Amino acid sequence: MKSERARRGPGGSGGLGAGLKYTSRPENMNGFEEGVEFLPANNARKVEKGSPRRWVVPVAVLAGLLVLSLMAGLLVWHFQYRNVRVQKVFNGYLRITNENFLDAYENSSSTEFANLAKKVKEALKLLYSGIPVLGPYYRKSAVTAFSEGSIIAYYWSEFSIPQYLVQEAEQAMAQEHVVTLPPRARAVSSFVLTSVVAFPTDPRTVQSTQDNSCSFALHARGSEPTRFTTPGFPDSPYPSHARCQWTLRGDADSTLSLTFRSFDVATCDESGSDLVTVYDTLSPVEPRAVVQLCGSYPPSYNLTFLSSQNVLLVTLVTNTERRHPGFEATVFQLPRMSSCGGDLHAAQGTFSSPYYPAHYPPNINCTWNIEVPDNQNVKVHFKAFFLLEPNVPLGSCSKDYVEINGERYCGERPQFVVSSGSSKITVHFHSDQSYTDTGFLAEYLSYDASDPCPGRFMCNTGRCIQEELRCDGWADCTDHSDELHCQCNATYQFTCTDKLCKPLFWVCDSVKDCEDGSDEQGCSCPPETFRCNNGKCLPQSQQCDGKDNCGDGSDEAKCHHVSTVTCTKHTYRCLDGLCVSKGNPECDGKKDCIDGSDEKDCGEQGCRIQLCRLFTVQGAYGDCGLRSFSRQSRVVGGENADEGEWPWQVSLHARGQGHVCGASLISPSWMVSAAHCFVNHRGFRYSDHSMWTAFLGLHDQSKRSAPGVQERRLQRVISHPFFNDFTFDYDIALLQLEQPAEYSATVRPICLPDAAHAFPAGKAIWVTGWGHTQEGGTRALILQKGEIRVINQTTCERLLPQQITARMMCVGYLSGGVDACQGDSGGPLSSPEANGRMFQAGVVSWGDGCAQRDKPGVYTRLSVFRDWIKQQTGV
Numbered sequence: 001m002k003s004e005r006a007r008r009g010p011g012g013s014g015g016l017g018a019g020l021k022y023t024s025r026p027e028n029m030n031g032f033e034e035g036v037e038f039l040p041a042n043n044a045r046k047v048e049k050g051s052p053r054r055w056v057v058p059v060a061v062l063a064g065l066l067v068l069s070l071m072a073g074l075l076v077w078h079f080q081y082r083n084v085r086v087q088k089v090f091n092g093y094l095r096i097t098n099e100n101f102l103d104a105y106e107n108s109s110s111t112e113f114a115n116l117a118k119k120v121k122e123a124l125k126l127l128y129s130g131i132p133v134l135g136p137y138y139r140k141s142a143v144t145a146f147s148e149g150s151i152i153a154y155y156w157s158e159f160s161i162p163q164y165l166v167q168e169a170e171q172a173m174a175q176e177h178v179v180t181l182p183p184r185a186r187a188v189s190s191f192v193l194t195s196v197v198a199f200p201t202d203p204r205t206v207q208s209t210q211d212n213s214c215s216f217a218l219h220a221r222g223s224e225p226t227r228f229t230t231p232g233f234p235d236s237p238y239p240s241h242a243r244c245q246w247t248l249r250g251d252a253d254s255t256l257s258l259t260f261r262s263f264d265v266a267t268c269d270e271s272g273s274d275l276v277t278v279y280d281t282l283s284p285v286e287p288r289a290v291v292q293l294c295g296s297y298p299p300s301y302n303l304t305f306l307s308s309q310n311v312l313l314v315t316l317v318t319n320t321e322r323r324h325p326g327f328e329a330t331v332f333q334l335p336r337m338s339s340c341g342g343d344l345h346a347a348q349g350t351f352s353s354p355y356y357p358a359h360y361p362p363n364i365n366c367t368w369n370i371e372v373p374d375n376q377n378v379k380v381h382f383k384a385f386f387l388l389e390p391n392v393p394l395g396s397c398s399k400d401y402v403e404i405n406g407e408r409y410c411g412e413r414p415q416f417v418v419s420s421g422s423s424k425i426t427v428h429f430h431s432d433q434s435y436t437d438t439g440f441l442a443e444y445l446s447y448d449a450s451d452p453c454p455g456r457f458m459c460n461t462g463r464c465i466q467e468e469l470r471c472d473g474w475a476d477c478t479d480h481s482d483e484l485h486c487q488c489n490a491t492y493q494f495t496c497t498d499k500l501c502k503p504l505f506w507v508c509d510s511v512k513d514c515e516d517g518s519d520e521q522g523c524s525c526p527p528e529t530f531r532c533n534n535g536k537c538l539p540q541s542q543q544c545d546g547k548d549n550c551g552d553g554s555d556e557a558k559c560h561h562v563s564t565v566t567c568t569k570h571t572y573r574c575l576d577g578l579c580v581s582k583g584n585p586e587c588d589g590k591k592d593c594i595d596g597s598d599e600k601d602c603g604e605q606g607c608r609i610q611l612c613r614l615f616t617v618q619g620a621y622g623d624c625g626l627r628s629f630s631r632q633s634r635v636v637g638g639e640n641a642d643e644g645e646w647p648w649q650v651s652l653h654a655r656g657q658g659h660v661c662g663a664s665l666i667s668p669s670w671m672v673s674a675a676h677c678f679v680n681h682r683g684f685r686y687s688d689h690s691m692w693t694a695f696l697g698l699h700d701q702s703k704r705s706a707p708g709v710q711e712r713r714l715q716r717v718i719s720h721p722f723f724n725d726f727t728f729d730y731d732i733a734l735l736q737l738e739q740p741a742e743y744s745a746t747v748r749p750i751c752l753p754d755a756a757h758a759f760p761a762g763k764a765i766w767v768t769g770w771g772h773t774q775e776g777g778t779r780a781l782i783l784q785k786g787e788i789r790v791i792n793q794t795t796c797e798r799l800l801p802q803q804i805t806a807r808m809m810c811v812g813y814l815s816g817g818v819d820a821c822q823g824d825s826g827g828p829l830s831s832p833e834a835n836g837r838m839f840q841a842g843v844v845s846w847g848d849g850c851a852q853r854d855k856p857g858v859y860t861r862l863s864v865f866r867d868w869i870k871q872q873t874g875v
Helices: 002-008 044-049 056-082 111-129 163-174 793-799 862-873
Strands: 020-023 033-036 085-096 138-148 151-162 177-181 191-201 215-219 226-229 243-249 254-264 275-279 289-293 304-306 311-317 326-335 341-344 348-352 364-371 377-387 401-404 407-409 411-413 416-419 424-431 439-447 493-495 501-503 529-531 537-539 649-654 658-665 670-673 692-696 710-719 733-737 764-769 784-790 808-812 828-832 838-846 857-861
Touching: 085 111, 085 163, 111 138, 111 151, 111 177, 111 191, 151 163, 151 191, 163 191, 215 226, 243 254, 254 311, 311 326, 364 377, 377 401, 377 407, 377 424, 407 416, 424 439, 649 670, 658 838, 670 838, 670 862, 692 733, 733 862, 764 838, 793 808, 808 838, 838 862, 857 862
Parallel strands: 215 243, 341 364
Antiparallel strands: 020 033, 085 151, 085 191, 138 151, 177 191, 226 326, 243 311, 254 304, 254 326, 275 289, 275 311, 348 439, 364 424, 377 411, 377 416, 377 439, 401 407, 401 424, 493 501, 529 537, 649 658, 649 692, 658 670, 670 733, 692 710, 710 733, 764 784, 764 828, 784 808, 808 857, 828 838, 838 857
8 A cells, every 4th residue: 555655654674776776764754875885896906997898887876876866856746745744623523322411511611511512522532543644643623513413522633644634534534433442440331432423624613712702602582582793793894804703602402503694704705715604514615515605695585594503613713804794693583393394295285395495504404295085196396495515516406405205306496396196296395404495385285187277388398388478588487398389479579490489589699599600690791701789890990990880880899909099979079089999898907098087987896786885885976786685667567676776776755655766875975867857737736846855765755763864855856957857768867966975785776888889689677666566566575576678669660650769768678578667667678797797778768557568668779878977977
């Protein structure tokens, strides 16, 4: 074996060359001797004068010297590199099977704790002494905590191991061991340790016995939550370059529920971050980590985690000096689950992973045996499914999974259905010892096999959808089966070669929407030419030549170099009056203008969403379009937004009417909205600024006085002078606040696009608001969000003839489904651009109904009004 050869040494005895001999002493690993022996010369005269073999001696000497040099090099490598020692710290846990837990073991300062810890350390030393790759290199151990079961001990052990043995040592530590200390008296039984296992860890996680300033121990009592925070929260940042830990306990027969109510630490990035880790033990061993968190999360985000036993460990390792407030958390105990799963015998019902929508506990197994009436079949519809674990290859369900009919399901999946060909089905859920997710919500249904979806279409997966969604150009079945074997409507659909239907306005938009790319075939230009985004064909030589030959800048937009070009309405004009060839260069983290004006008002250069300061913003306009929380007109077909997800969204309340319109914050004192919101109607003076109140940072209309919400009166309303209240042309207004807004985690401006900023057809954009959630319905209490796509202007004009002007843009889906509606007016269209920033593409203006087929929403095109906004506000 390799290790045996190392112990013997790299050399052996014997002659080397012309009388040189290397002597190895196996017992001495730190040195070697060199001896020189002179060979007897039988004919000195002959040797002296030379002979036919006179070349032998010099060659032999030279060879000897070469071999000696080689051996010396090997020895240097062996002693200086191969034998380099590495400090390794292993965190672990073990079970003491023949002892009972005492309350005194919770106190690490108690005599009982010290006595038991001493016996554990003796047993560990005995164990390591019998393992060759560990015993000679063992330095010390420390016991950090005890918990029930019978007794579980948590410890760390330190070794100084040769580099070449590290991997072998890690394997030895990860294997489960049993060790027994013999009794010291005949009346005393043996001390037995089982399940002794440990894993390598960062040495920084070893708590210094001299510094316990950031080490806390909490025991939850009853069902009341216990609150804890990072030091100084929320008034001052947590300590930098530190290590903090919270030992959380419950009673012996309980489990713990941990919730982070507020969470803001330094971002997760490659240069080093601050990291919070929750472990399902009292030892920071990675295989028992439930979750790792960094960055910022909105208060509405689900950060509730369950333990599998009555303990949890929370650690915070800080590597930066960024100033963040940290977290506030609560923990309370729950009765330990006696069983998981069960028998379900109704015709239909629901079930979910334990504690859904909180994160399910680690190390559990649940089985549901479902049986419906004999004359029916059964299917399971998963409405939500989140079993995602880091570092698990896609499709490999080796850790957390749901198993049905012998097939495993894991990861993050859209709604799906699993059917059985009988009246019975078994669902098994497995969670391993590490990372957990929010789990699943499912319903089981009985159905007639001859008509599984009465009046509806059944996907091949078994899911039922409305019949009108069949062949509408959009995949409503996860397997696309609703779009197979269709006869496309030539009026507004394109038929792909593979027979799938796609919206007509996606044809020749430079995006491959058909799987076979047939929507982009026939759109290309002749050989040695270049196709502009506007469809124009130009010689290849005119691409990236520093001139806007296309007229829309697309021939210069993706060049490696950015050059100065002749200014047109499609080019970006720098403050020095020069125009650059690059499309949408503003605030993309790269200086394209010679004077740097394209990055002038962008705040932190290259700042990613989570990197930006959340609580130290001083109102700089440069922080536009950055959301504090990282996570990728009522909105019909939308969903609840997270709190703080759209910090520029404003709710405008008219006196005595509540929420009437939306707006967007563009600077501390100015907002953008729709002019039609301020047209006097039925005797109410909507044009009077004193009739309005703006709520910034609002998420829930029923909680307008919640912390973080800022209430402001208006000082001025400036509707565009060309606004036409019949055609809704020039539908834009500027609102000045009576008192400037204070930027925070939930209040921040959106970026304004340059006049030449392009929002191409097909681009995904977000619409937000508290308007009606369905046509003729009621307004939403929670801010809604919906993702829609920019529609080609020619298609827009064809769908709404004689109604669309150059100041308008159509955004939505021709099939309907998602749209703005009454009450969303004045709100922003938020477009994600470079560096994670959001630019306002438009203002919610008007539409024919809400979310109807072939009737997309119409929005005021904001880039057209950039100069007017600058003139009126200075922004």
